[in-house]
Amino acid sequence: MNIGEVASRSGLPPKTIRYYEDIGLINPMRGENGYRAFREEDLHKLTFLGRSRTLGFSIEDCRTLLALYEDRNRESAQVKSVAEEHLRQIDDKIAQLQSLRGTLAHLVQCCQGDDRPDCPILEDLSGRPAK
Amino acid sequence: MNIGEVASRSGLPPKTIRYYEDIGLINPMRGENGYRAFREEDLHKLTFLGRSRTLGFSIEDCRTLLALYEDRNRESAQVKSVAEEHLRQIDDKIAQLQSLRGTLAHLVQCCQGDDRPDCPILEDLSGRPAK
DNA sequence: CCTTGAGATTCCAGTAACTGGAAGCTTTAT
DNA sequence: ATAAAGCTTCCAGTTACTGGAATCTCAAGG
Numbered sequence: 001m002n003i004g005e006v007a008s009r010s011g012l013p014p015k016t017i018r019y020y021e022d023i024g025l026i027n028p029m030r031g032e033n034g035y036r037a038f039r040e041e042d043l044h045k046l047t048f049l050g051r052s053r054t055l056g057f058s059i060e061d062c063r064t065l066l067a068l069y070e071d072r073n074r075e076s077a078q079v080k081s082v083a084e085e086h087l088r089q090i091d092d093k094i095a096q097l098q099s100l101r102g103t104l105a106h107l108v109q110c111c112q113g114d115d116r117p118d119c120p121i122l123e124d125l126s127g128r129p130a131k
Numbered sequence: 132m133n134i135g136e137v138a139s140r141s142g143l144p145p146k147t148i149r150y151y152e153d154i155g156l157i158n159p160m161r162g163e164n165g166y167r168a169f170r171e172e173d174l175h176k177l178t179f180l181g182r183s184r185t186l187g188f189s190i191e192d193c194r195t196l197l198a199l200y201e202d203r204n205r206e207s208a209q210v211k212s213v214a215e216e217h218l219r220q221i222d223d224k225i226a227q228l229q230s231l232r233g234t235l236a237h238l239v240q241c242c243q244g245d246d247r248p249d250c251p252i253l254e255d256l257s258g259r260p261a262k
Numbered sequence: 263c264c265t266t267g268a269g270a271t272t273c274c275a276g277t278a279a280c281t282g283g284a285a286g287c288t289t290t291a292t
Numbered sequence: 293a294t295a296a297a298g299c300t301t302c303c304a305g306t307t308a309c310t311g312g313a314a315t316c317t318c319a320a321g322g
Binding site: 044047048055056065068069072073074076079081083084086087090091093094097098101103107108111112113114116117118119121122126127 | 200206224245246
Binding site for chain 1: 297301
């Protein structure tokens with residue numbers, strides 16, 4: 001398989017696939033013309049990576065997960081632990097965004113949004129303690 | 132004022148302040164020794180920027196907001212529009228994370244997390260349609 | 263007066279995970 | 293034969309800083 005086919009089958013752009021090779025996530029063979037020659041196994045890995053990235057795992061997490069995926073003697077606890085840590089970080093991020101959203105929504109609501117210059121949003125940003 | 136004082140008064144690290152000058156957000160004067168000489172106005176701007184960044188506005192948004200802040204003839208509608216767009220993006224992000232969180236939490240729950248290799252998380256990642 | 267030490271300066275590199283584009287080779291289709 | 297598509301590598305850019313090196317200035321202690 002050439003990169004184009006693997007790209008459409010895995011859903012990842014060719015650029016990304018080359019990048020994944022660069023950073024050592026995959027190791028496709030080469031044909032005599034210098035083209036990458038992907039095996040089914042490579043495709044599986046790429047699919048795995050695509051899905052992992054979709055779930056928000058970092059590349060380093062993906063590296064770990066891929067290694068566990070390939071290790072027939074892994075303990076599922078290791079996988080679960082990576083996923084749990086990621087889940088915690090997602091929860092943190094959500095909480096952060098929600099708090100931020102609250103403040104911002106309040107400010108937006110306070111602003112008339114007309115042709116006059118008075119603006120509670122700018123007032124808040126300028127550092128005055130919000131009333 | 133030297134950069135150190137502005138840093139502690141604005142809450143921004145000196146590095147960040149220099150960076151903001153680099154990209155043209157502020158324009159402090161210089162003393163004869165080559166040191167930046169900040170006026171109160173610069174400090175206000177930096178405080179404004181710090182608060183805006185805390186609320187998640189991008190640097191480009193900050194540039195726009197700062198310009199509006201300085202423009203005595205602005206229309207509050209312009210400010211509101213920037214903030215509303217940002218709010219929409221935050222909502223999108225939250226929705227994305229929550230959906231992701233749902234999937235991930237389900238997978239984590241399904242995984243025993245013991246010393247055996249069987250792992251529903253890896254099975255999902257490997258691309259098999261989840262049962 | 264000299265010498266630290268703190269604080270200032272610039273510049274270069276690195277972060278995360280790609281993405282875009284240039285220049286050039288191979289293969290395929292007309 | 294030639295043009296288009298697809299592949300290759302390499303360099304740069306994205307976001308918003310942050311760390312570190314080499315150098316310079318300033319304030320205080322002995």
